[in-house]
Amino acid sequence: MGETPLMTCARTGSAEGVAALFDHGANNVNAPEKSHGQTALMWAAAQENPDVVRVLLAHGADVHTRSTSHVLPVSLGGNGGNFRDAVLMPQRGVTPLLFAARHGRIENARLLLDAGADVNEAAPNGDSALVTASFSGQGKFAAFLLERGANPNDAGAGYAALHTAVLRGDLELVKALCAHGADPNVRLKKGSRQQRDSSWFAFSGALVGATPFLLAAKYAEIEIMRYLVAHGADSRLTAEDGLTPLMAIAGAGWTASGSANRRGQNFGVDAAQLIMASGERPTFEGTKLALELGSDVNATDRSGNTALHAAASLAYTTVVQLLIDHGAKPDIKNKNGKTAQDLMCRDKSGKLVRPVGTVTPACPPAAQ
Numbered sequence: 001m002g003e004t005p006l007m008t009c010a011r012t013g014s015a016e017g018v019a020a021l022f023d024h025g026a027n028n029v030n031a032p033e034k035s036h037g038q039t040a041l042m043w044a045a046a047q048e049n050p051d052v053v054r055v056l057l058a059h060g061a062d063v064h065t066r067s068t069s070h071v072l073p074v075s076l077g078g079n080g081g082n083f084r085d086a087v088l089m090p091q092r093g094v095t096p097l098l099f100a101a102r103h104g105r106i107e108n109a110r111l112l113l114d115a116g117a118d119v120n121e122a123a124p125n126g127d128s129a130l131v132t133a134s135f136s137g138q139g140k141f142a143a144f145l146l147e148r149g150a151n152p153n154d155a156g157a158g159y160a161a162l163h164t165a166v167l168r169g170d171l172e173l174v175k176a177l178c179a180h181g182a183d184p185n186v187r188l189k190k191g192s193r194q195q196r197d198s199s200w201f202a203f204s205g206a207l208v209g210a211t212p213f214l215l216a217a218k219y220a221e222i223e224i225m226r227y228l229v230a231h232g233a234d235s236r237l238t239a240e241d242g243l244t245p246l247m248a249i250a251g252a253g254w255t256a257s258g259s260a261n262r263r264g265q266n267f268g269v270d271a272a273q274l275i276m277a278s279g280e281r282p283t284f285e286g287t288k289l290a291l292e293l294g295s296d297v298n299a300t301d302r303s304g305n306t307a308l309h310a311a312a313s314l315a316y317t318t319v320v321q322l323l324i325d326h327g328a329k330p331d332i333k334n335k336n337g338k339t340a341q342d343l344m345c346r347d348k349s350g351k352l353v354r355p356v357g358t359v360t361p362a363c364p365p366a367a368q
Helices: 005-012 015-023 040-046 050-058 096-103 106-114 129-135 139-147 161-167 171-179 212-218 222-230 245-250 269-278 280-292 307-314 317-325
Strands: 071-074 087-090
Touching: 005 015, 005 040, 015 050, 040 050, 040 096, 040 106, 050 106, 096 106, 096 129, 096 139, 106 139, 129 139, 129 161, 139 161, 139 171, 161 171, 161 212, 171 222, 212 222, 212 245, 222 280, 245 280, 245 307, 280 307, 280 317, 307 317
Parallel strands: none
Antiparallel strands: 071 087
16 A cells, blocks of 8 residues: 555666656655555665666665564464464564665665665664575675675674574575674574464574584584584584584484474475485584584483484484494483483384384384
């Protein structure tokens, strides 16, 4: 509602059309539409139309104006909830630069910054333009912002760009952030809330306290793990619940019977089976690296679980053996009284197989 001809024309990408409207008396360049308070410049900034942005700026478009509302479904459980449990929450205060960051429009951003936009401006929830770009998978845009002076350590939303770069598996952005002074040991302060569906990238509230290295371990990003350690990351730092990088890479928190990948993205059971089948090698490599870096193989988290509990529940034979070879004790009981040995189901040939059931896992009859 309230869409002006200028907005409509800006969205089409016709710089000539926008200029013609100004030539014929359009004087409402900063007028917002009524639904979300967005302006023509915001719409243009989100598109790959720098010529339109240039014309709007030349006619007085305000780079500092903010939208009044942008409704997104969010989970109130620190991104641990399902979409069906989500509520609609207005996300106010998005600027043209933040629109450009979300969509990776570098040339638009260059024009906005040259016109006076603040490279470190943030949405009300604390997401800076840099974090927004990184979180949205716009690594090249984020690197551009760093070159323009963006603060690499801004964590107003509870997480920094280095966290989101690791979440996205963007090694090149990790390198750029470290080169610009990002703290390799910055802690995750809270989970992210925005979640349209379970395939979105998001931080679970259970990861509070996690460092970029721990996240790289959780997501089995081995090259990122190596790079971070080489650039000052402490491989021994844990999350608030005691989760260690070794536990994370061994598969802690990843349900073998589920249909989600290591990032919690749900792609269906068939896809998850392929993920599980192809996941043992990077898990082994990452576990080996964590052990080489001095991880305590028998450390326990808040629930009393060890890395061996995690590897055994995934039935990753090579990882289980690697941990045992490095002194892992299979008889440590967690708070439910379960040992890693209890989770090691073997078939008649002695091959490790997965337990059945998610609440009370048990060995299948053929594996007794």
